Amino acid sequence: MPAFPLFRKQIALIALSSSWLIASNIASANEFHPLPMGLQDMQVPEVPGLLDGADPVIIDKEKAIILGKALFWDTNIGSDGMACGSCHFHAGADSRTKNQLSPGGKSTDISDQIFDDSLSGQSMGANHNLRAGDFPFHQRATPLDKNSAVIHDSDDVVSSAGPFTGQYHGSQRSQTSYDDCEWMDDPVFNVNLITTRQVQLRNTPTVINAIFNHRSFWDGRANNIFNGSSPWGDRDPEAGVWVKESARSVVKQRLRLINSSLASQALAPPLSSNEMSCKGRSFPDIGRKILSRQPLESQKVHYQDSVLGPLSYSDASQQLPGLQTTYARLIKQAFNPKYWSYRYRGPFGRPATGGLAYSQLEANFSMFFGLAIQMYESTLISDQSRFDLSARDEKGLPIDLTPSELNGLALFRENACVSCHTGPNFSLASIRANVEFNKLHPETFGIGSYRINPTPNVVNTTLFSSHNGFIDTGFAATGVTKDADDIGTGGVDIFGNPLSFSAQYLQFLVGNTSRVIDAEVRDVRPCDFQEAFAINFILPFPQDALFTPGDGVKPQTQSTENCFNIYTAYLPTEEAALAELESDHNTKMVHASNAAFKIPSLRNIELTGPYMHNGGMATLEEVIEFYTRGGNFNGPTKQSEKVFPLGALFNSEQNRKDLVAFLKTLTDDRVRYEKAPFDHPEIRVPHGHVGDVAEVEGGNPLSPALAKDEYLLIEAVGAHGRSKDDPLLPFDAYLAP
Amino acid sequence: MKKPIISILKSSFVVSSLALSCDALAALAVFPSGHLGDLDISTHQLTQAAANSDVQSYTSNPDLDSAAWGHLGSWWTFHTHMAKSTTITATGIGDIAPGFTVWRTDGLFDGGTGDAFEISTASKGVPHSFNQVGNPGDFGTIWMTDDSLSTAMPGQNGLAAQGILETIGYANDGPAQAQNGWGASIASDGNRNGIASLTFDSIMHGDYLIFVGGADGSLSGGTIDLAVSQVPVPGAVYLFGTAIFGLLASSRRRQAD
Numbered sequence: 001m002p003a004f005p006l007f008r009k010q011i012a013l014i015a016l017s018s019s020w021l022i023a024s025n026i027a028s029a030n031e032f033h034p035l036p037m038g039l040q041d042m043q044v045p046e047v048p049g050l051l052d053g054a055d056p057v058i059i060d061k062e063k064a065i066i067l068g069k070a071l072f073w074d075t076n077i078g079s080d081g082m083a084c085g086s087c088h089f090h091a092g093a094d095s096r097t098k099n100q101l102s103p104g105g106k107s108t109d110i111s112d113q114i115f116d117d118s119l120s121g122q123s124m125g126a127n128h129n130l131r132a133g134d135f136p137f138h139q140r141a142t143p144l145d146k147n148s149a150v151i152h153d154s155d156d157v158v159s160s161a162g163p164f165t166g167q168y169h170g171s172q173r174s175q176t177s178y179d180d181c182e183w184m185d186d187p188v189f190n191v192n193l194i195t196t197r198q199v200q201l202r203n204t205p206t207v208i209n210a211i212f213n214h215r216s217f218w219d220g221r222a223n224n225i226f227n228g229s230s231p232w233g234d235r236d237p238e239a240g241v242w243v244k245e246s247a248r249s250v251v252k253q254r255l256r257l258i259n260s261s262l263a264s265q266a267l268a269p270p271l272s273s274n275e276m277s278c279k280g281r282s283f284p285d286i287g288r289k290i291l292s293r294q295p296l297e298s299q300k301v302h303y304q305d306s307v308l309g310p311l312s313y314s315d316a317s318q319q320l321p322g323l324q325t326t327y328a329r330l331i332k333q334a335f336n337p338k339y340w341s342y343r344y345r346g347p348f349g350r351p352a353t354g355g356l357a358y359s360q361l362e363a364n365f366s367m368f369f370g371l372a373i374q375m376y377e378s379t380l381i382s383d384q385s386r387f388d389l390s391a392r393d394e395k396g397l398p399i400d401l402t403p404s405e406l407n408g409l410a411l412f413r414e415n416a417c418v419s420c421h422t423g424p425n426f427s428l429a430s431i432r433a434n435v436e437f438n439k440l441h442p443e444t445f446g447i448g449s450y451r452i453n454p455t456p457n458v459v460n461t462t463l464f465s466s467h468n469g470f471i472d473t474g475f476a477a478t479g480v481t482k483d484a485d486d487i488g489t490g491g492v493d494i495f496g497n498p499l500s501f502s503a504q505y506l507q508f509l510v511g512n513t514s515r516v517i518d519a520e521v522r523d524v525r526p527c528d529f530q531e532a533f534a535i536n537f538i539l540p541f542p543q544d545a546l547f548t549p550g551d552g553v554k555p556q557t558q559s560t561e562n563c564f565n566i567y568t569a570y571l572p573t574e575e576a577a578l579a580e581l582e583s584d585h586n587t588k589m590v591h592a593s594n595a596a597f598k599i600p601s602l603r604n605i606e607l608t609g610p611y612m613h614n615g616g617m618a619t620l621e622e623v624i625e626f627y628t629r630g631g632n633f634n635g636p637t638k639q640s641e642k643v644f645p646l647g648a649l650f651n652s653e654q655n656r657k658d659l660v661a662f663l664k665t666l667t668d669d670r671v672r673y674e675k676a677p678f679d680h681p682e683i684r685v686p687h688g689h690v691g692d693v694a695e696v697e698g699g700n701p702l703s704p705a706l707a708k709d710e711y712l713l714i715e716a717v718g719a720h721g722r723s724k725d726d727p728l729l730p731f732d733a734y735l736a737p
Numbered sequence: 738m739k740k741p742i743i744s745i746l747k748s749s750f751v752v753s754s755l756a757l758s759c760d761a762l763a764a765l766a767v768f769p770s771g772h773l774g775d776l777d778i779s780t781h782q783l784t785q786a787a788a789n790s791d792v793q794s795y796t797s798n799p800d801l802d803s804a805a806w807g808h809l810g811s812w813w814t815f816h817t818h819m820a821k822s823t824t825i826t827a828t829g830i831g832d833i834a835p836g837f838t839v840w841r842t843d844g845l846f847d848g849g850t851g852d853a854f855e856i857s858t859a860s861k862g863v864p865h866s867f868n869q870v871g872n873p874g875d876f877g878t879i880w881m882t883d884d885s886l887s888t889a890m891p892g893q894n895g896l897a898a899q900g901i902l903e904t905i906g907y908a909n910d911g912p913a914q915a916q917n918g919w920g921a922s923i924a925s926d927g928n929r930n931g932i933a934s935l936t937f938d939s940i941m942h943g944d945y946l947i948f949v950g951g952a953d954g955s956l957s958g959g960t961i962d963l964a965v966s967q968v969p970v971p972g973a974v975y976l977f978g979t980a981i982f983g984l985l986a987s988s989r990r991r992q993a994d
Contacts, residue, residue, distance in 0.1 A: 032768060145957045448765040449851040449864055450808065463800060468860045532862060537854065540876055541920070545860035567853040640800050641865075647790025647951075650958040651831070 033413035034446035035396050039383035039424040039603070041440050044211050045259035045432040050371070056336060057257070058371060063334035068376030069307045070295035070323060070330070071369060073681045077286060078276040079171075079179035080163045080702060084207075084269065084373065086276075086685045087160035089714055090728055091607035091671050092206030092380065092678075094160045096712065097130040097734050098688025100615075102199040103188060104155030106486040113188070116154040124156065126189045126196040127707070128693040130618075131736040136625075137616030138481070138632040146629040146645045153632075155485040158615030159200040161686055164706050165189070166278035170353045171289040177298065179289070181278035183703040191696040196689050196707045198274040202486070203615035206608045207262075208671060208678070209601050211378040212430035213474070214458065216265035218597045218613045219489045220472060221499050223518070226260035226374075228367040229283070231268045235493055235517050241367045242360050244342040250360060252347075255367065259432065262377050263370035270369070284358045285351055287365030294322040295330070299682045304718030306676035307376075319682070319716055328361060331368045339364050379677045382603055382668035396443060401665055404654075408662025411655055416642045417627070420476050422452050426602040426666070429474030431456060453564040457524045459505045461531040462592060463641040465634065468531050468545035469590035470502035477596040479631030479638045480612045488613070490594030490637075502591035509589065510581055511574040526556045526571050527563035533588075534570040544587040551588075552576035592637035606667045609731030618732045620660045624649065628656065672728050675721030680714075687712040766849040766864045766880055767807050769946075773815040773965060776823075781967050783815055788827070788963035794950030795836035795869065796923055797911050804857050804877070804918030805838075807864030810950030814845050815965050820939045823967050827908070827949050829931035831959020834911040836923075836933055836952030838869050839945060840901040842883070846946040847899040849881035854890075857918035868919035869948060873901045877919035901946065908933035911952025 050057050058064045071077060073085040087094045094100070101124055103115040115125040118134040137156060142148035166181030186195045202218050216222035223233025228241035240252040257263070269275040270286055300319040301312035313320040332340055340361040348363035350356065390398035397406065412418055421427060423434040423444060438445055438454040445454045455473065462471045475489050483490075489500050497517055498504065505524055507515035516522055526533055534547035536555075547553050552573040560569050572580070572588075581589040597613045611617040617626060630645035631638060649656050671678050689696045689707035700706035722728075773783040794810035796803045817823065827835035840846075855863040855877055868877025874888035874895060882888055882895025883902050895901075910933040913925040926933060933952070949963055 032765060147955075147957045449767065463861065465800065532853070532856065532860070535853075535856075539854075539856055541858045543856070543860050544858070546856065565853055645792060645958060647792065647833075647958055647960065651787070651790050651960050 031395055032447040032450040034418045034422055034450070034452050035413065035443050036387070036409070036418065036426065037396065037424050037441055037444045038388040039209070039381065040388060042212065042383070042424045042430075042433050042437050044378055044381075045436075047257050047259050050257055050260075055338075057339070057367075058334055058375070059336050060334050061375065063330055064372050064375040065379060066307055066311065066323075067295075067327070067330040067334050067368070068372035068374070070327075071372055072376055073299065073683055074290070074296050075299065075683065076177050076290050076293060076297070077270055078163060079166060079168065079181055079278040079281065081177065081684070081686065082163055082276040083683060084266070085680065085683050087162070087200075087204045088207045089680070089683060089685060091604045092208035092210075093608040094204040095609075095728075095731050095734055096161065096685070096687050097736070098710070099127045099161045099196060099686075100130060100158050100199060101125070101128050102157040102159050102201055104157060104485060105201040106157075107155050108484045108487070112155050112485070116156050118154075119152045123693070125693050126191050126199075127689050127691060127696055129688065129736055130158065132618060132732060133737075135610070135616065135618035136622045137614060140629065143625040144628050144650050148629070154616070155481060155614070157199075157201060158203055158610045160204045160275075161197045161199050161688075162275045163273070163277060164195060164197055164700075164702065165273065168278035168280040168285070168353065170351070170355070171285065173289060173292050178702060179278055179281070183706055185705065191689070191691065191693065191707065194696050194698045194707050195705060196696060197686055197709075200274055202613050203610060205600055206604065207377050208380045208382050209425055209603050211262060211374070211381065212425045212433040212601075213261060213427070213598070214259075214429060214431040215474070215598065216261040217268075219491055219499050220475060220501075220598055221493060222261045222265035222268065224258060224261045224264075224520070226255065226257040226263040226370060228255035228364070228370070229267070230366075231264040232493060232495070233264060234519060235495055235497055241339060242342070242348060242363050244338045244360065247343070250342045250347055257371075260371070260374060262374040266370045266373035267366055280352065282352070283366035283369065284348070284362040285353075286369070287362040288351070288358070291328040291331075291361060291365075292326055294325065295327055296681050297322045299684075300716045301681045302679065302716040302718035304679075304720060305681065305716070306679055306719040307379075308681065309718065321682075331361065334372065335368055339367065382671050382678075384670055385603065385666050385668045387665040388668075398665075402661070404658045405661045405665050407655070408658035408660070411648060411659045412662055415627075415646045415648055416644075419452055419642050420599045420639070421602050423454065427474060427599045428452075429598050430601075431458065431473055453528060453530055455528040455530070455564065457528050458501050458518070458520050459524050461529040461533050462639060463531060464592040465636055465638050465640045467587060467590055467592075468533070469592050470505060471592045471596060471639075472501045474599055475593070475596040476599055476639045476642070477592060477594065477635065477637040478643045479633040479635060480616065480626070481595070481614055482633055483595040483635045483637070486613065487594055489596040498593075500591060500593035502593050506577075506581060506589050506591060509572060509574070509577040511578070523558075525558045525563075527560060527565055527569035529564070529568060532565065532568045534572055535567055536570050537567070547572040547576060547580075547588060551580070592639070594637045595635055596637060602663060603666045604668060604671050606664045606730055607671065607728050618735060619730075620663055621656070624656050624659055670721070673721035673724070674717045674728065676719035679717045679719050679721065682716040683714050685712045685714060686710070765847070766851040767812055768848050769814050769846060770811040771813060772845070773813050773947075773963070775816040775818065776965065776967050777818040781969050783965045785813060785963040787960040788813060789835075789950045790833070790958065790960045792833055792951035792956050792958055793954030795911070795948070795952045796909065796914055796917065797952055797954045799954070800859065801861055801866045802857060802859040802916060802918035803914040803923065804859065804861070804866040805869035805948065805950065807867045810948050812846065812848075813947045813949065813963060814842070815945050815947070816845075816943070817940065817945065817967065818942050819967070820941050821967050822936065822938055823940050823965065824934065824936040825908075825947065826932060826934040826964045826966075827910075828962045828964070829910065829951075829959055830962060832957040833951050833959035833961060834929065834931060834953035834956060835949060835961045836869075836907070836909040836911055837947050837949040837963075838907040839905040839935065839947050840873070841903045841905060841941070842899060842901050842944045842946045843885065844899040845944050846881075846901070847897055849900060850896040852880050852896055855879055858916070858920075859918050861918070866918055868917060868921060870904070870907050870917060870921045870923055871919060872904050875919070875921075905937065905940065905945070906935045908935045909952050
């Protein structure tokens with residue numbers, strides 16, 4: 001028998017520390033699970049230096065929000081009529097049903113990147129009109145039974161139709177809305193060789209409440225830190241903004257605004273060739289195109305628009321397009337002059353397609369665009385759902401809800417839903433907002449052994465299939481699709497770095513600090529991990545997922561104040577970590593990022609279908625079936641302790657209905673009726689092409705070789721919203737039967 | 738991933754003294770689903786429909802090395818006023834194999850107190866994973882062991898104010914498990930008939946705790962009904978003898994057929 005070194009240690013219990021010891025009137029029988037709460041007290045994480053301090057980036061917040069709302073909805077931003085709002089118009093997401101299919105473009109196996117047949121055996125393809133019978137994209141003979149045979153599985157994705165495929169040659173500064181592009185045939189998106197609009201590769205999430213998320217995009221690649229010119233934060237060595245130092249001097253500086261992942265995110269779609277743009281366009285090019293124009297110059301603005309109304313030409317008798325200003329003027333009103341007032345054009349480069357060298361205003365357009373969009377999106381917070389507005393009893397339960405809805409809430413807490421959909425925004429991805437909210441309402445995160453620690457760590461430990469290991473906080477693999485269909489957070493950025501923060505943390509542990517590119521990875525504090533990773537005492541059993549003194553451990557460098565678990569305030573020595581990482585039987589230095597995606601908020605979920613990263617479930621009922629059977633695939637990174645067959649739902653149809661009823665209480669009626677701040681200008685959104693999946697017509701005004709567009713015209717709505725008989729509906733209401 | 742189990746001797750790891758930094762409120766580890774009731778002269782049977790519905794909460798979860806899943810199984814208490822023959826039966830309805838363990842407790846079980854040092858072979862801590870077939874004080878049960886009992890850790894008593902005093906028995910309708918994450922093996926009743934049952938000739942009066950759940954994760958699902966019953970006895974019997982404890986031998990587990 002091996003001799004274990006003897007350690008004389010004092011080992012105390014995990015005791016409830018007073019910071020999360022809550023009053024006994026909340027702690028009562030059965031309610032130790034995390035308790036979802038209203039969003040009203042959730043604070044937007046601050047962005048130091050943006051609006052505050054001696055030299056803020058934004059000097060007029062109101063103008064910045066006007067600028068952001070206009071940019072968000074303006075179809076002049078895209079090369080061929082796409083705006084942010086073209087895909088984020090329905091409760092912040094996309095409810096279109098025609099030409100919304102993408103053939104599994106994230107699949108590793110190229111041969112999978114074709115359109116599959118639907119569940120009902122129909123051939124699907126470009127310009128397909130989605131039907132209820134096409135869903136779900138993974139189906140079982142008996143949907144509730146985990147052992148039931150798979151009768152259909154597709155790696156197709158319901159996403160958002162974007163631009164035609166084109167190569168950018170230039171654009172006009174006025175009048176012509178479309179860019180000058182060489183339009184190209186698309187080998188995937190065509191019907192009988194007539195090219196159709198491309199469709200993006202992952203389902204479009206909602207922008208509403210996105211301001212609370214630490215990182216953005218399903219794979220987290222929109223960095224928390226905004227660098228001013230790309231989505232990549234500190235990862236991009238070339239990023240920066242131009243700052244005027246004096247009348248004759250301008251320098252490029254690095255920008256580093258934290259809690260700004262929405263600004264980072266906003267810089268991706270306008271340049272993306274399958275979302276909004278022809279290939280080869282830059283942000284200064286977009287700036288040049290729109291700076292002299294009136295915002296929303298061909299889109300009607302409601303005279304009562306809560307942000308844009310005062311600047312519109314409209315009145316009660318008629319709706320007119322445009323705002324009474326220009327983008328250049330709005331930018332100059334909103335932003336610190338040091339970012340736009342340099343008078344000379346020399347240092348900022350010139351367009352690749354030729355023409356005058358860029359001005360500072362054009363050169364920094366990416367920063368103005370990203371931050372303005374973020375300012376607007378930070379107003380899109382839906383904290384007046386029935387769940388939020390309900391009175392609460394002494395246990396914190398929302399008593400205005402019906403018994404069915406309350407049972408749904410109880411099921412939500414008892415069946416592990418709340419262990420990922422945690423906090424007022426129903427997502428662990430709202431990292432810093434959750435940490436702050438915990439100070440006000442610790443019971444939101446549970447009590448005793450049921451507690452989900454609201455940690456500021458961007459990396460956490462978790463239990464996944466047969467392992468403990470690391471996962472980026474706010475991300476999870478739930479087994480919706482096969483790993484090979486979409487690697488999610490397991491992917492890499494354009495510089496070849498892993499998107500996963502957990503992968504970086506492993507490098508940090510072995511001492512490869514040069515591989516740690518996101519600085520906040522270094523701040524990860526081990527004693528706040530949800531599951532133990534390294535301990536300083538001996539256990540009677542060899543451990544396959546814990547570092548112990550037998551391997552080699554050292555104390556954490558950070559203070560132990562308010563540790564979640566004081567006994568895990570350790571990490572492996574670099575030698576121990578490296579030995580394990582390089583071993584053939586590595587079980588401790590592992591992470592679960594492959595096929596992991598950002599945990600979405602559930603607010604307004606009634607309206608934001610289809611669901612999951614692939615849009616493969618059209619109804620909440622299909623989502624509940626998915627979780628009842630414990631997911632679709634049991635891959636190696638699946639969060640098997642949180643996604644597993646649920647007896648309480650398997651055995652009771654009423655329970656399933658009640659859970660859906662609870663989820664529907666999270667809809668804010670202001671979102672449903674597009675009341676302020678969810679009101680918006682008119683937008684004409686491409687919605688399929690004339691014809692169907694078998695045949696389309698050429699002769700699009702852009703080019704005869706392109707299919708003719710059909711459009712969805714979404715009318716301008718003012719602060720009072722849509723009429724009472726015309727609310728936004730759930731996605732499945734728009735499907736063909 | 739099976740590793741050789743080092744036998745749990747008191748000298749194999751050392752804790753010199755335990756500093757119990759307790760706050761006034763115990764850190765509740767699990768909460769009882771409910772109290773089945775009191776067995777007395779007039780009440781001979783206690784039943785609970787759908788006492789649990791998780792197919793692998795008692796055992797057979799490979800991620801826990803087949804330990805019990807404390808948050809997913811169900812905890813039920815009952816009280817008996819008399820020492821007499823008692824039968825506990827868990828019946829699976831649908832595609833589910835039940836399993837359960839019974840303990841005598843010091844008063845009504847208070848849910849135990851989570852601790853940081855009981856970690857299983859699967860690197861899972863209590864009570865997410867716990868030792869469903871251990872004796873009080875064994876590794877994996879210290880969190881629920883009554884504070885009047887000493888434990889496998891030197892100088893250490895159990896952590897629960899109203900915890901387990903003795904393990905009366907367990908029954909498993911699911912497959913046998915070679916090890917449960919805490920160094921013990923779990924036998925199967927072998928008949929896979931959807932019923933797990935224990936009968937004791939006599940148990941002492943007092944409070945009891947049942948942990949019940951599913952014991953076969955390969956099954957599709959169902960519910961488990963729980964029943965505790967005593968045979969009514971003519972009053973004269975109480976004049977004879979004292980209660981006979983249905984205690985288990987320390988190294989073997991006895992199962993009902």
